[in-house]
Amino acid sequence: MPRLARTTDGTPLLGDEDGFVPLSSADPSLTSVKDALPRAASGALPTPDDAVAQRTSAAELSIAAPLERPGKLWGIGLNYADHAADLDEDRPTEPASFMKPASSVTGPDGPIRLPPTDITDHVTAEAELAVVIGRMCSNLAENEVDDVIAGYLPVIDMTAEDILNRNPRFLTRAKSFDTFLVFGPSLLTTDEVGLLDDLTVRTIRNDEVVAENGVRNMMTPPRELVSFHSKVMTLEPGDVISTGTPGAVHITPDDEVRAEVDGVGSVVADVV
Known part of the structure; x- marks a missing residue:
């Protein structure tokens, strides 16, 4: 099942235990982690298998907080x-x-x-x-x-x-x-x-x-x-x-x- 993350340069990511892909490579309409949250709540997120990009392991990425600007x-x-x-x-x-x-x-x-x-x-x-x-x-x-x-x-x-x-x-x-x-x-x-x-x-x-x-x-x-x-x-x-x-x-x-x-x-x- 998918997880959401973000790199220190601001790229939103979609991943699983095998690594991460850019979120937009799985669904071009999702340009930020916040965009993906309603889909995550409804169980309708794409998976990294849906992406046109190859997975990159988490160890090779510089990871920031997943939400660029959290709410309350x-x-x-x-x-x-x-x-x-x-x-x-x-x-x-x-x-x-x-x-x-x-x-x-x-x-x-x-x-x-x-x-x-x-x-x-x-x-x-x-x-x-x-x-x-x-x-x-x-x-x-x-x-x-x-x-x-x-x-x-x-x-x-x-x-x-x-x-x-x-x-x-x-x-x-x-x-x-x-x-x-x-x-x-x-x-x-x-x-x-x-x-x-x-x-x-x-x-x-x-x-x-x-x-x-x-x-x-x-x-x-x-x-x-x-x-x-x-x-x-x-x-x-x-x-x-x-x-x-x-x-x-x-x-x-x-x-x-x-x-x-x-x-x-x-x-x-x-x-x-």
Whole structure:
């Protein structure tokens, strides 16, 4: 089944486990990844076998974030009970939502650029599974959600914890620095991901697993999150909901951070 990606020079790609082709070589009407999202949501994407071009392996390509300019970026706090306990906070009874600007996004490999220490000296990184919206929608019932999801990404989300700890109303600022959201290298379509309850999310620093948990243990699972937020505002192609982390880790310069999501993929970034 296909996946979507984009090179650092802006070429949209269509791929599978054997490599990638230019998206337009499979369908000339698709000139960007965003163009392809509604087709991905409806299960009507072409495959690399439909392309006139030959596949190129991912290792031979320089890959950027798959969405050149994402839409609305939702994050979810404390969506795993174990993470709430780690932070000595009560588990919320409904999604603890916040938003991040598109300028916070960077592509695979990063780097994650820490702000000056006089602004923050305690940044944490969190592995998460992200949902990418493929079709405009609002007021969805949960059983309608599969028709609007284009696919899934692994992401690394950052927080300036010392800013947040000064006042919970500083959450937006603590989450919004440049490079504070690292997108994985490709978007996997829903038919390739399989059962979400079988997925495990891991936060890894310098090859050490510091937190992991299963999507089945989320307070609000991904499909419910899409339904819930569609009742807050209209969702559009390219909007992203990052579904929460099993746990965060303090990062410093020269660290390497990885987010792993079984069945979806991984993304790694250096910290500078």
